[in-house]
Amino acid sequence: MDTVMLQFRHRGMAPGLDEVAALFGLAPGEIDATFGVIATDPAEGLYTVRIDVRGADRVRAALAQRPADPAEGLFANPPIAPFGPPED
Amino acid sequence: MKRNLIIELDYGARLAEAAFAAASDPQAGLDPAAVPDIAGIALDPSFAPTVIPGVHATDPTAPGYVSGQKVELALTEAGEIDPNQATYIVRATAEEDKVEEILAQKHVVGVFADVEIQPSLICPGSPPMGDDGDVERLLCVPQMRRLRMDGSGVLVAIVDTGINLAHLSARGRPITLDVARSWVPSPGMVPGNAPVGHGTMCAFDAAIAAPQATFLDIQLLRSSASGPTPMSGVLSDAVRAYSHLISVMTAPRRPGEARSLVVNNSWGMFHPSWDFPVGHPGNYSDNPNHPFNRIVAALERVGADILFAAGNCGANCPDGRCQGVTANAIYGANSHPSVLTIAGVDISNTRVGYSSQGPGRLARNKPDLAGYTHFRGSGVYAADGGTSAATPVVAGVVAAVRSRRPFQPGNPAASPAAIRALMRSTATDLGAAGFDFDHGFGVVGGCALVRRFIRVRPIRPIDICRRIPELCRPRPLPIDICRRFPEICRGVRRPDLPLPPPDLPRPGPQFAADDESLGDFGFELGGASLEDLLAAVWEAGYYDGSQVTGGAAASRSPAKGCGCGCS
DSSP, X not given: OOEEEEEEEOOSXXXXXXXXXXXXXXXXXXBOTTTOOEEEEGGGTXXXXXXXXXXXXXXXXXXXXXXXXXXXXEEOOOEEEEOOSOOO | OEEEEXXXXXXXXXXXXXXXXXXXXXXXXXXGGGSOOOTTOEEOTTSOOEEEOOEEEOOTTSTTOOTTOOEXXXXXXXXXXXXXXXXXXXXXXXXXXXXXXXXXXXXXXXXXXXXOOOOSSOOTTOOOOSBHHHHHHHTTHHHHHHTTOSOTTEEEEEESSOXXXXXXXXXXXXXXXXXXXXXXXXXXXXXTBOOSSHHHHHHHHHHHHOTTXXXXXXXXXXXXXXXXXXXXXXXXXXXHHHHHHHHHHHSOOOTTOOOEEEEEEOEEOOOGGGSOOTTSTTOSTTOTTSHHHHHHHHHHHTTOEEEEEOOSOOSSSOOGGGTTOOTTOBOGGGGOTTSEEEEEEOTTSOBOTTSOOSOBSSSSSOOOEEEEOSBBOSSSSSSBOHHHHHHHHHHHHHHHHXXXXXXXXXXXXXXXXXXXXXXXXXXXXXXXXXXXXXXXXXXXXXXXXXXXXXXXXXXXXOOHHHHOGGGGSOOOOOOOHHHHOHHHHHTOOOTTSOOOOOOOOOOOTTOOSOHHHHGGGTOOOTTOOHHHHHHHHHHHHHHHXXXXXXXXOOSSOOSOOOSSSOX
16 A cells, blocks of 8 residues: 555654544554554654555644644655665 | 787888778777788787877967967878878787887887776776775774774664675674564564675675674565565655664663664665655655654664765766766755765775765755775675665774764763764865765775774883883992092002001901902901902002002002012
């Protein structure tokens, strides 16, 4: 499935997957459970989940209800590859 | 010894005809019959004779003279190269000591060395230059080891395709792996047992300078998520891997446990089309708020030294996956201000043509410095190449530094920022003076780091008594002959003066001289000191002298009837 990363702020302990799904209007299957909820910046209370792009519109709608924050939102999940050996 | 030579010949009709014909025929070779007989050379038949146009000095008074032009081509009236004034070169081999004889022969204008040349830049597909032994030497690794700069007590995380321990052992660089703190993206994968590939190469190259480090196998690029190649992944897996590394750094510490962590990342995003567009709030390449860029900063804040490869999209000969995009090609975390971004140079300190150039997307002054690459090393590939190899070479040096300056929370001198500053300030400058977008601050300076870590000790004065104790043993006082016998020092010969009463030798237990040899003086010598003896000898001599010169007898004559001149 095509995925994107959802980063959001959360106070207190790391939220569970169910809590994240409820916060952003996602179905349980739209959040990657193997990825889990990762603290990307613990000092700032920033957490990230990996979600199916089919839930992106609902997430945007939920985010629109929150104060504008450049650290919150849907982020690219681009492919990565080794830098070697160089190919012609 | 045979040498490859370029032989320059003067005009000959057949030679000129062949040379001018070959100029328009790339398949042409050499017809030996067209070349005059030259003794001592073996012509190369694959090298067609080549015209070297003649020149002559310009006439400044001639119409059309171009100021500053000192020579001009010798042309025919038709404006073509004049074959009579041209010379012609052929390629040949000859014994080195025959060059003078060849040069003296008719038709030979010059004989020149035909030296081997190489492309000025290493590019994808170029053969390796040097080997890991050369890299060791350039980094002053033996000197580092003498200072215990060897990675001991330091964790080195290879975030890559996985490490194969057996291969490293077979190649002579066995490493210690911490399986418990390694990480795999999927169940069933075993740290240290990955297929031999890119990650194994990175571990090999990090072990050049940090053979005693404890490695963590972070098999990010074996993730099950689909990427553009079989050995690839997606960036969200890197977020997971980094979350694991943060937990490694923040876990409760055991007494004496190493907690310095160097993180090697020889991977990245090859092309901006893989990303959201620049300006999109979810973009990765230019966006410090992207989750991966945030977690990179978080890992650095808890004390990890993070290195990223600059990439292989250098303008001279980029990797094909760059799709021709070579400007501003250091993307995302590879250009993060909290990491060291590593360019690549070969062992001659020449930037490899594919090494990505700055400026970076997140931080402008990228790359930070360069590491050695494209050498024969791990045996995984023909060459340990790409900025992929340059980065672990530098990561190993950082780990070696951490052996001497371990991370200590709250100590600014041991922070990752301080280590980055140290690495930049000890780099050997290349290219334009100071920072430049090709090499950063220069190539990693292992030897300069060694000099930084040599402890400066005050020079202690030489303790001569400790070194040569014989010099400092208590000795008898020197005889002050003038004090004891002032007549001598006044220079007045007054033999009639009474001599000072000699100190007669006193018997004593310490004297070990041969009594019989001195007994002629009639003294009892059993316990005399050296000074006593010298005084007695002097007295005897004085007495004898006075007898010879007819002077008055000494006040005291040796008490002996001996038949030796005394009366």
